[in-house]
Amino acid sequence: MQIDIAILLALVSAALWSVMTRSLLRSAIGLAFTSVILTIIMFRMGSPLAAVFELSVCAGLISVLFVSTISLTHPLTAREVLQHMRERLARFWLLPVILIAVGIILCLVTIKPVIPLPPPEPIKDVRVMLWDIRKTDLLGQVIVLLTGVFGVVILFKERVKK
Amino acid sequence: MSAEITHLFVVSGLFAAVLSVIGIYCVLMTFNLIRALIGLEILIKAVTLLIIVAGHVTGHEALAQSLVITLIVIEAVMITVAVGIVLGIHSHTGSLDARNIRNLKG
Numbered sequence: 001m002q003i004d005i006a007i008l009l010a011l012v013s014a015a016l017w018s019v020m021t022r023s024l025l026r027s028a029i030g031l032a033f034t035s036v037i038l039t040i041i042m043f044r045m046g047s048p049l050a051a052v053f054e055l056s057v058c059a060g061l062i063s064v065l066f067v068s069t070i071s072l073t074h075p076l077t078a079r080e081v082l083q084h085m086r087e088r089l090a091r092f093w094l095l096p097v098i099l100i101a102v103g104i105i106l107c108l109v110t111i112k113p114v115i116p117l118p119p120p121e122p123i124k125d126v127r128v129m130l131w132d133i134r135k136t137d138l139l140g141q142v143i144v145l146l147t148g149v150f151g152v153v154i155l156f157k158e159r160v161k162k
Numbered sequence: 163m164s165a166e167i168t169h170l171f172v173v174s175g176l177f178a179a180v181l182s183v184i185g186i187y188c189v190l191m192t193f194n195l196i197r198a199l200i201g202l203e204i205l206i207k208a209v210t211l212l213i214i215v216a217g218h219v220t221g222h223e224a225l226a227q228s229l230v231i232t233l234i235v236i237e238a239v240m241i242t243v244a245v246g247i248v249l250g251i252h253s254h255t256g257s258l259d260a261r262n263i264r265n266l267k268g
Contacts, residue, residue: 001166008177011211015181015204019188019197027200038207042230045218050230054210057234062203062241069196069245073252091191095184102183106176112168121222129224130231137228141235148239155246 004044011037016099020092022084028066035059049126167219174215181208193260195248199241206237 014037018030035058042051123129130138181204188201210230217226248258255262 001170004170005173008174011207012177012180012184015184015207018200019184019204024194024196027197031200031203034204034207038211041211042214045214046223047214047217047227047230050214050227050234053231053234057238058203058207061238065241065245066196066200069249072249073196073258074256092187095187095191098187099180099183102180103176106179118220118222121224124224126224126227130228134225134228134232137232141232144236144239148243151243152246155243155250 004041007037007041007044011041012099016096020095024070025067028063028070031066032059032063035063171215171219174211178208178212178215181205181211195251195258195260198260199244199248202244203237203241206233209233 011034014030014033018027018034021027021030035054039051039055039059042048042054123133185201185203185205185208188204189198192198192201210233213226213229213233217223217229251263252258
């Protein structure tokens with residue numbers, strides 16, 4: 001249990017660092033760290049397949065997408081960086097205070113959840129669950145993927161020269 | 163349900179709430195479009211954490227995993243399209259600042 005809490009603390013710290021850090025590249029790396037820590041949590045909670053997906057897609061693919069986007073956009077000048085730092089300090093100093101306040105409030109509120117336990121799961125294999133029981137989800141995934149592909153094609157389609 | 167599992171659920175819920183606060187604050191307070199996407203990602207991480215913990219607590223790990231896989235696919239597609247839009251905005255305005263794209267402001 002203590003290990004779980006330590007991992008959850010690391011997760012929140014990585015997320016906070018990715019939001020608070022000045023450099024966008026460090027933010028993207030912090031997000032990848034967050035995904036890796038979430039992967040560890042998933043693995044510890046008995047979800048290895050979802051953990052692999054999280055590691056390969058979120059920590060890998062999405063981080064590469066963010067880093068590529070950051071490198072495709074031009075960096076800020078020194079003057080813009082200084083101005084940006086001042087603005088960020090003015091906007092983000094409140095976040096740690098809010099987080100501590102939320103944590104204290106949630107710790108003080110005694111939550112005693114009554115979780116209604118559903119009947120035991122008839123199918124323990126995630127492959128059977130995904131391909132047999134949740135077929136509609138797969139159809140939705142295909143539609144979403146096609147939507148994304150067509151969206152990207154339209155976004156990057158070069159304009160026809162008159 | 164054992165007391166330890168209930169305690170794990172409560173603690174994980176607390177951390178998921180804190181993650182949500184980080185994501186919402188980032189989306190609301192930043193003007194940088196890429197950082198706003200990062201905030202959105204953190205929000206999705208909070209949801210993923212809650213689904214996984216709920217699956218572990220109730221013993222429905224297979225269902226939770228299938229839901230998380232669907233969520234990850236949707237997340238990847240959403241981020242790809244959003245990044246494309248951000249790059250388009252950057253090529254038009256030359257900046258990633260959301261304040262520069264207020265052309266439709268009424």
